[in-house]
Amino acid sequence: MPYAIHILETGGPEVMRVVDVPEELPGPGQISIDQTAVGLNFIDVYHRTGLYPIDLPAAIGLEAAGSIDKVGDGVTEFSVGDRVAYAGGGLGAYTSKRVINADAVVKIPHDVTDETAAAVMLKGFTASYLLHRTHPVKKGDIVLFHAIAGGVGLIACQILKQLGAIVVGTVGSKEKAEIARKYGCDYPIVYTEESFKDTVMDITDGVGVPVVYDSVGASTFDESIDCLAKFGTFVSFGNASGPVPPFEPGLLSQKGSLFFTRPTLMSHIGTHELVTELAGWLFNHIKNGLKVEIKQTFALKDVADAHRALESRNTTGSTILSP
Numbered sequence: 001m002p003y004a005i006h007i008l009e010t011g012g013p014e015v016m017r018v019v020d021v022p023e024e025l026p027g028p029g030q031i032s033i034d035q036t037a038v039g040l041n042f043i044d045v046y047h048r049t050g051l052y053p054i055d056l057p058a059a060i061g062l063e064a065a066g067s068i069d070k071v072g073d074g075v076t077e078f079s080v081g082d083r084v085a086y087a088g089g090g091l092g093a094y095t096s097k098r099v100i101n102a103d104a105v106v107k108i109p110h111d112v113t114d115e116t117a118a119a120v121m122l123k124g125f126t127a128s129y130l131l132h133r134t135h136p137v138k139k140g141d142i143v144l145f146h147a148i149a150g151g152v153g154l155i156a157c158q159i160l161k162q163l164g165a166i167v168v169g170t171v172g173s174k175e176k177a178e179i180a181r182k183y184g185c186d187y188p189i190v191y192t193e194e195s196f197k198d199t200v201m202d203i204t205d206g207v208g209v210p211v212v213y214d215s216v217g218a219s220t221f222d223e224s225i226d227c228l229a230k231f232g233t234f235v236s237f238g239n240a241s242g243p244v245p246p247f248e249p250g251l252l253s254q255k256g257s258l259f260f261t262r263p264t265l266m267s268h269i270g271t272h273e274l275v276t277e278l279a280g281w282l283f284n285h286i287k288n289g290l291k292v293e294i295k296q297t298f299a300l301k302d303v304a305d306a307h308r309a310l311e312s313r314n315t316t317g318s319t320i321l322s323p
């Protein structure tokens with residue numbers, strides 16, 4: 001019998017329950033997937049804690065891969081046996097079997113494993129839109145990217161190097177700094193021990209950087225804004241330490257006519273065409289050397305341990321949950 005991870009109430013990792021679920025048949029335009037790998041993402045923590053409110057009870061999770069076992073009426077692009085993956089398409093990825101709209105999925109190329117696809121889609125899509133669309137990074141830019149040894153971080157680091165940027169990345173420990181360096185980070189800073197603003201100002205001769213990508217939120221906001229050059233862009237894309245506190249728009253003028261944006265991936269993957277385009281770009285990058293190492297694997301039924309590891313900053317790179 002299929003099973004899923006449900007939450008009945010928001011709270012700590014213990015609120016996630018393993019429940020048996022009846023097998024669903026795909027309706028028109030839908031497919032059913034035997035899932036082999038589920039991607040762990042920090043947004044799953046926000047859904048679980050209630051920071052991002054959702055209707056309860058709910059199945060959580062946004063990213064997975066597997067093989068199609070049934071197709072609904074009207075589905076022409078996919079057949080039984082196709083290996084597919086998704087990042088989005090509604091909550092409910094934490095399950096052994098998933099019915100989902102065919103529009104949300106893409107085929108996985110033969111040289112990419114299910115685990116890699118589930119490890120890279122949401123994080124890679126995010127890195128792509130942040131660095132190409134939100135603030136297009138140019139060759140020679142000095143860029144500050146927080147939590148560079150994390151899931152989004154290690155992918156973003158490699159893309160930044162391909163774009164010709166100089167990468168200043170923050171990390172929570174010396175071990176993470178070594179990992180970041182291996183992925184191309186030019187200046188890993190252990191921000192739990194030293195000021196990242198001082199390093200940024202040293203590297204930029206006191207000018208500051210044109211862009212900060214900040215997914216840490218509350219604990220880094222004040223120092224991050226002080227790292228920006230005049231007319232710089234603050235990209236706030238996450239809240240790992242808590243949400244950014246409210247601030248007066250006047251702060252942006254005082255600090256040098258800054259731009260502030262709070263983007264979300266979901267605005268960038270609204271259609272099947274957009275998902276297919278981003279996935280094609282990402283899988284091509286993997287073929288050309290983008291490293292997606294799965295640094296941690298947990299059984300899906302042990303998802304509470306996976307959340308504890310992620311929230312206590314004990315993971316690097318991508319984490320997979322095995323159904």
Ligand SMILES: NC(=O)c1ccc[n+]([C@@H]2O[C@H](COP(=O)([O-])OP(=O)(O)OC[C@H]3O[C@@H](n4cnc5c(N)ncnc54)[C@H](OP(=O)(O)O)[C@@H]3O)[C@@H](O)[C@H]2O)c1
Nearest residue numbers: 041042147150151152171172215238239240241264265313
């Ligand atoms: N807006 C979007 O479209 C979008 C899409 C995807 C992800 N995100 C955001 O991007 C960030 C990265 O996501 P991810 O799934 O790849 O996670 P992750 O980076 O693998 O994990 C989060 C990292 O944040 C750092 N961190 C700093 N302070 C923390 C604290 N108080 N508690 C926990 N972690 C803390 C830790 O790295 P250090 O120990 O090195 O500091 C931790 O490893 C998350 O904030 C996520 O919400 C946003």
